C-alpha cells in the first residue's frame with residue numbers, strides 16, 4: 571500500500587501538536603502509517619536536472635525504525651528530515667548511519683558530504699558505514715580532507731563536537747551479500763550502466779518484504795534475476811517519446827546508460843514485481859514529455875501494477 575506523506579491525516583494531526591523545538595530534532599513516536607514493518611521512502615526521485623520538486627536520487631528502506639539509505643543525491647538529509655517530521659520516526663537525522671551507493675555519478679553522490687557531516691553536527695556519535703563501488707574510499711578520503719578545517723573547529727573549538735560521528739567506514743564491495751543484520755540482508759549485483767565498470771543494483775530482504783533497486787542502468791538481466799517476483803521493484807526510466815525526440819548522439823548515450831519505457835515493460839514482464847515503482851524518471855522530450863505519458867507508455871505493454879514515484883512517497 572502506498573500513500574503520500576503530505577496527505578496522511580494522522581501525520582498532519584501529529585504535527586499540529588508538536589512544539590517547534592520538538593519538531594526541530596527530537597525523535598517522537600511515529601503515527602501508525604502502515605501495518606508493515608518495512609517501509610520504502612523515496613527521499614529523492616530526481617536526476618541531474620535541478621528540478622525543485624525532485625531531490626537527487628535517494629531511497630530509504632526503513633525496517634523496524636532503522637534506516638538504510640541507497641544513494642545520496644543532493645537534498646538527502648533535508649528530505650529525510652521532512653519524512654521524519656511527517657511521521658517516519660526511523661528517519662531521525664541522527665539515525666542516518668548506514669548507506670549503500672549504486673555508482674559514483676555525481677547526481678547520486680553530491681549529498682554524500684551532507685550525509686557525513688550534517689547528522690554528526692546534529693548529534694550522531696556513530697561513524698557512517700557506507701558500501702559501494704571501487705573509488706568510494708578515495709571519494710571519502712577527499713571529502714574528509716576537504717572539510718578538515720570544519721572538523722578541526724567543531725571538535726577543538728567551543729562547540730566541543732564529538733570526535734567519532736564524522737568518521738566514515740567506506741566499504742568497497744563486490745557482487746553478493748554485502749551487509750546483514752537483524753533487519754536486512756543486502757545483496758549487491760552488477761548492472762549495465764554504459765561505460766561504468768562498477769554500477770550496482772541492490773536487493774533488500776527484510777522480515778516482510780523483498781525490495782530491489784535498479785540504480786541507473788540500461789536493461790540488465792541481473793535486475794530480472796534479483797527481483798524474480800519481488801514485492802517492490804524500483805527502476806529508473808526514460809520515455810520512448812524522449813528517445814524519439816533526441817538527436818543521434820544522445821540516443822546512443824541513453825540507450826547505453828538508461829532504460830526506456832518499452833524496455834522496462836519487457837523487463838518487468840519477466841521480473842514480475844508485485845509493484846513496479848518508477849524513479850529517477852528522465853524526460854528528454856521537452857514539454858510534451860510528461861509523467862502521464864510515461865505511465866501510459868509502460869501500461870500499453872505491461873499489465874502489472876505500476877506507479878510513478880514522487881519525493882516523500884512511501885511504499
Ligand SMILES: [Zn+2]
Pocket residue numbers: 617618627675677678786850
Ligand atoms: Zn543518475
Ligand SMILES: [Zn+2]
Pocket residue numbers: 673675763786
Ligand atoms: Zn548514473
